[in-house]
Amino acid sequence: xxxxxxxxxxxxxxxxxxxxxxxxxxxxxxxxxxxxxxxxxxxxxxxxxxxxxxxxxxxxxxxxxxxxxxxxxxxxxxxxxxxxxxxxxxxxxxxxxxxxxxxxxxxxxxxxxxxxxxxxxxxxxxxxxxxxxxxxxxxxxxxxxxxxxxxxxxxxxxxxxxxxxxxxxxxxxxxxxxxxxxxxxxxxxxxxxxxxxxxxxxxxxxxxxxxxxxxxxxxxxxxxxxxxxxxxxxxxxxxxxxxxxxxxxxxxxxxxxxxxxxxxxxxxxxxxxxxxxxxxxxxxxxxxxxxxxxxxxxxxxxxxxxxxxxxxxxxxxxxxxxxxxxxxxxxxxxxxxxxxxxxxxxxxxxxxxxxxxxxxxxxxxxxxxxxxxxxxxxxxxxxxxxxxxxxxxxxxxxxxxxxxxxxxxxxxxxxxxxxxxxxxxxxxxxxxxxxxxxxxxxxxx
Numbered sequence: 001x002x003x004x005x006x007x008x009x010x011x012x013x014x015x016x017x018x019x020x021x022x023x024x025x026x027x028x029x030x031x032x033x034x035x036x037x038x039x040x041x042x043x044x045x046x047x048x049x050x051x052x053x054x055x056x057x058x059x060x061x062x063x064x065x066x067x068x069x070x071x072x073x074x075x076x077x078x079x080x081x082x083x084x085x086x087x088x089x090x091x092x093x094x095x096x097x098x099x100x101x102x103x104x105x106x107x108x109x110x111x112x113x114x115x116x117x118x119x120x121x122x123x124x125x126x127x128x129x130x131x132x133x134x135x136x137x138x139x140x141x142x143x144x145x146x147x148x149x150x151x152x153x154x155x156x157x158x159x160x161x162x163x164x165x166x167x168x169x170x171x172x173x174x175x176x177x178x179x180x181x182x183x184x185x186x187x188x189x190x191x192x193x194x195x196x197x198x199x200x201x202x203x204x205x206x207x208x209x210x211x212x213x214x215x216x217x218x219x220x221x222x223x224x225x226x227x228x229x230x231x232x233x234x235x236x237x238x239x240x241x242x243x244x245x246x247x248x249x250x251x252x253x254x255x256x257x258x259x260x261x262x263x264x265x266x267x268x269x270x271x272x273x274x275x276x277x278x279x280x281x282x283x284x285x286x287x288x289x290x291x292x293x294x295x296x297x298x299x300x301x302x303x304x305x306x307x308x309x310x311x312x313x314x315x316x317x318x319x320x321x322x323x324x325x326x327x328x329x330x331x332x333x334x335x336x337x338x339x340x341x342x343x344x345x346x347x348x349x350x351x352x353x354x355x356x357x358x359x360x361x362x363x364x365x366x367x368x369x370x371x372x373x374x375x376x377x378x379x380x381x382x383x384x385x386x387x388x389x390x391x392x393x394x395x396x397x398x399x400x401x402x403x404x405x406x407x408x409x410x411x412x413x414x415x416x417x418x419x420x421x422x423x424x425x426x427x428x429x430x431x432x433x434x435x436x437x438x439x440x441x442x443x444x445x
Contacts, residue, residue, distance in 0.1 A: 004028040004434060005236060005244055006427075007226055008252030010039025011420045012408030014212045015427030016250055017219065018069055025435065029244060030216060031236075033225040036206075037213045039252070040377065040409065041420055043206030048371040049323030050287040055333055055380065056298050056312035057205040058197035059420065063442075065428045066421040070198075073211045077198040078318050083297040087358050088144065095300060097145040098137060099178070108144060115140035116178065128386055130158035132166070149302035152309035155279040155337035156383050165384035165416040199317040208420070226253065229262045231402035248434050250427070252408035254278070254379050255395055262404075269398045272391040276413060281380035282334040282347035285314070286355065287371030292316060292328035299360075306354025307347065308332040327370070330360065335381065348374060382413040389445070396445045405430050412443050 004020065006013045009032035020028050036042050040054050059077070061067050070077075084095040093103040101112045115138025123134040133146045150158055200207035213220065225239040229249070236244045251258055259265055259273035298312040312331040315322040322329050332351045336342040352372075355361040392413060399406055407426040409418040417426070425442045432438040 001025070001027045002247040002434065003245060004248050004250060004431070005246035006030040006250045006252070007236075007258075008032060008039060008408065008411070009034075009037040009212070009216075009220065009222075010252050010408055011041055011209065011423035012252045012411060012427040012430075013250070014038075014209055015065075015069065015424030016431050017212065017216055017427070018072075018424075019065075019428040019431040021215070023431070023435065025431075028219060030220045031224045031226065031238065031244075032220065032222050035222050036210075037220070037222075038206045038209035040380065041205050041209055043204030043210075044373075044375070046285075046287070046371055046373045048287055050285065050327070050329050050371050050373065051204040051314075051321045052283070052285040052329075052373050052375065053205045053314065053331060054283055054375055054377060055281070056310055056314070056331055057420065058297075058317075059199060059205070059208065060197045061421045063421055063425045066424045069424055070208060073208050074200045074202075076201040078201055080197055080199065080297060080317065082195050082197065083295055085296055085299045086145065087299055087301050088303060090359075092296075092299065097149075097300075097302075098141050101141065101144070102178075104144075108140070112138070112140035112144070113178070114138070115142070126163060128159050129161035129163045129384075132163035133158060145302045148304075149300060149309060151340070152302065153279075153335055154381060154383055155335040155340035156277060156385065157339060160277070160385055162384050162386050162388060164389075165414070201318050202320060204314075204318075204321060205420075226258075226261060229258075229404070231262060231264060231404065234403065247403065249404045250430050250434070251404060251406045252411040252423075252427075253406075254410035255406060255413055258406065258411075259395070262399075262402075266398065269394060272394040275391060276388070277383040277385040278379050278410070279335045279337045279381040279383060280376075280378045281336065282342060282344070283375040283377075284308075284332045284334065284347055284351040285371065285373035285375070286330045286332065286352070286361075286369060287322065287327060287373070288329070288361075288365065289327055289368045289370045290365070291326055292322075301354075301358060305357040307334045307342065307350040308354060309335060311355075311358075311360065329371075330355065344374065344376070348372060379410050382410050382415050382418060384415050388413065392445050405434070407443055414443065417442050 009030050017030050043053050045051050085092040086095050086097045094100040119138035126132040126135045133142050227239050228237045234246050256273050256276045310333045314331040315328040407430050408423045429440040
């Protein structure tokens with residue numbers, strides 16, 4: 001029986017462990033450096049009784065395995081039809097912007113339509129994300145939304161990003177549809193895979209993964225930080241002094257952090273790992289002692305009047321997120337990188353002022369703030385940068401020759417297949433490959 005060791009109890013690692021349990025394979029251990037499971041999909045309860053997620057997660061699925069996993073883990077979910085909006089020019093318009101800009105003033109509408117009309121002729125070729133945006137959407141939509149918003153999210157200039165990752169992540173325009181929307185003043189907000197979504201009644205997003213902590217029993221080792229991997233002897237060492245042996249290692253660790261720990265990695269492999277581009281993030285939760293004033297789910301903010309790119313009415317997702325019906329919560333997300341540095345003080349103070357600037361709060365509402373909960377993560381977005389796929393090929397070619405599979409949001413570094421459902425499915429498919437030789441379909445390189 002193969003000895004399988006899994007690094008990281010995030011969605012990928014837990015999906016893999018769940019698959020091993022399904023198959024009755026007992027020779028495995030999951031190591032996690034934190035004292036909780038779920039990775040970036042974990043949730044936390046503060047002293048005021050608010051539950052906070054690490055970002056604005058929602059649950060939707062492409063895979064039966066994920067559906068079955070969720071049904072097994074969660075007793076009850078709350079179903080939602082998406083209420084998402086874009087704040088621009090002192091008003092909210094429906095998301096996505098490119099389908100609904102006709103709700104703005106006539107000058108902006110004209111600029112966006114003319115830009116669309118001229119886009120492919122003016123920008124016939126593209127080799128990066130910025131050029132793709134101009135080619136697809138033209139100057140107007142690029143100016144008002146696409147370029148400023150994407151810099152806020154990725155904290156990386158669009159010209160340094162590739163365009164091949166986009167797929168279902170960005171709504172591409174149909175000019176006839178746009179003209180019909182303009183003439184009919186029609187709201188067009190149904191695009192995208194998350195137009196409907198579920199959310200756990202209990203425990204926030206983390207409620208989907210926290211049951212695995214008990215399910216795994218002795219197969220789960222928490223508070224163990226990996227400090228070295230010897231691929232020749234297939235030995236792992238942890239900061240506790242413990243060692244373990246594997247036949248196959250399945251890692252969800254971030255590639256830029258894993259490779260320095262692997263003994264004997266060639267210089268080209270180490271270089272590729274060091275060159276991976278990512279954004280970190282500040283998540284600022286603001287809890288108020290007031291009934292929730294809106295039915296919105298989440299909102300996007302491309303302009304400079306606030307530091308956050310997205311705000312979620314998190315307490316609208318489940319009645320148990322806030323301590324009572326007379327409280328509500330706003331979850332605000334800010335990305336940072338060397339291109340866009342943000343300090344903790346800036347994240348908090350600018351967020352509070354930004355909520356006032358965007359009319360989500362008034363100055364008077366500040367008196368009803370009963371919680372400001374700050375979460376910091378160094379790695380929140382694996383950037384699909386120009387040259388990413390070449391580096392991934394270098395990394396995986398060497399790692400997999402050493403019986404090391406690297407998968408998940410940062411283990412795979414493919415944002416386009418980095419949602420929770422993708423990551424859980426990657427864990428499942430990795431196990432099926434290891435034990436049965438089955439081909440992977442979600443993560444390919």
